[in-house]
Structures are given as C-alpha cells and as structure tokens.
Amino acid sequence: MTTLAIPFPQPLADKYRPETIPDFVGLEKPKKIMNRFLAAPYPSEWLFEGPSGTGKTSMALAICKALDGELHHIPSQSCDLATVKQVCDMCHRFPFDWTSGKASRFHFVLMDEVDAASYAARMSLLSKLDATAKPPNTIFVATTNFPDKLELSFLSRFRRIPFSNYGMAQGIKTLLEKIWEKETDNPIDRPNFERIAKEANNNVRDALMTLEVAIMGA
Secondary structure (H helix, E strand, O other): OOOOOOOOOOOHHHHOOOOOHHHOOOOHHHHHHHHHHHHOOOOEEEEEEOOOOOOHHHHHHHHHHHHOOEEEEEOHHHOOHHHHHHHHHHOOOOOEEOOOOEEOOOEEEEEOOHHHOOHHHHHHHHHHHHOOOOOOOEEEEEEEOOHHHOOHHHHOOOEEEEOOOOOOHHHHHHHHHHHHHHHOOOOOOOOOHHHHHHHOOOOHHHHHHHHHHHHHOO
8 A cells, every 4th residue: 555645844944945046035245246156156165154044054055056066064063073074085076966966066065153163173174275185176165153253264264255134124024924925824813024023133034933833823
C-alpha cells in the first residue's frame, strides 16, 4: 500500500524567505552592490554586517543560488579550527552544484555570525586567504551582528556591506498584508500591520513570527 506524504506546515519566515535579490524588503544599497557583483562574479570575500533579522544570511543564500554555487554553510556554533580547515580543503576540488547536479563555477562558503566563531578559526581563515594555498574559485560570505567584536585584521580582509533596518517599515507592512491575504480568508480581524513592524523594530523575521500567531488566531 502506498502512503501519501503529507507536507508539514512551514514557519512563515521559511515559507516566505526571499530567494532572489529583488525579493528583499528594503536593503537598497546591498541589493545594488550584489546585483552588480552577480553580473560579473569573481572569487572574493564579503562581510554582511547589521542587526539580526535584516536578511544577511538569506541574501547570501540567494546569491549562491543565483550563481549555482556549491554551498558550504558553516553555522556559528560549528565554526572551529577543524571545520575551517575541512571546508577550505574541500574548496580545492572542482565546484559542483549538488542541487542542480551540474558543475559550477564557484564554491560558496557562508559563515554565520562569524563573531561567535573561535578566534583560532578566524585566524586560520585569514592565513588561508592570504597564503598561496588560498582556495580557488571560492566566494566567502561571513555575517555578523557585532562587527565591533571582530579583529581589525579580519575586517580589513573583507568587503564590508552594511545591512540596516532603516526605512524598512513600509516594505514590511506591505509584505505582511500580502501574506495575510494569502494565508487567511478573514477580512475582518486584520491586525495592525504597521504596529507589528514597529514593535518588531523592523526585524522581518520577528514580524513574520508575530503575524504567524495572528493568522493562527484568525
């Protein structure tokens, strides 16, 4: 007997995670820079810095997808000396996009919350980026909420892109309205979308979690 798999519901933050650069709310400067980079990509190192929930990791993943890159995602709690060495060693082979099953031009290393990584891991990465053994065909993107916690030597090695929640309120409000219309047929008990954005301090992820609760109660 065949059993049909019933998909589990997704959190709104996952379901509506932007997948292309134009999909992001606000972030006009990062979007402009990354669009130009995608037009002519090259091996390089980038630091996305700014408040939590502004889309740093999501944008990195969107860039990797646009490049059909081979993704090596290192969460902050896993970013130690051994992991950095392992990933850099992997980047010396020819890149392959396992999602599409095709060869790729680039390895794409994403290091989340690099300020929480071990000091040894950051210094090891710097040594590999500066040495003749630097991984070829590799794009590195590190994210941080607290750039002031990073060493000057580390900061100087990366192209720094600030992510700000300034001016995102209207965009978040519009996004919440669209999701409400799509996810519920209740036209009466609409929450105050502007207030949700404000109380979330323009943190898109927090605003979506608040909306998720409101939809459940609609």
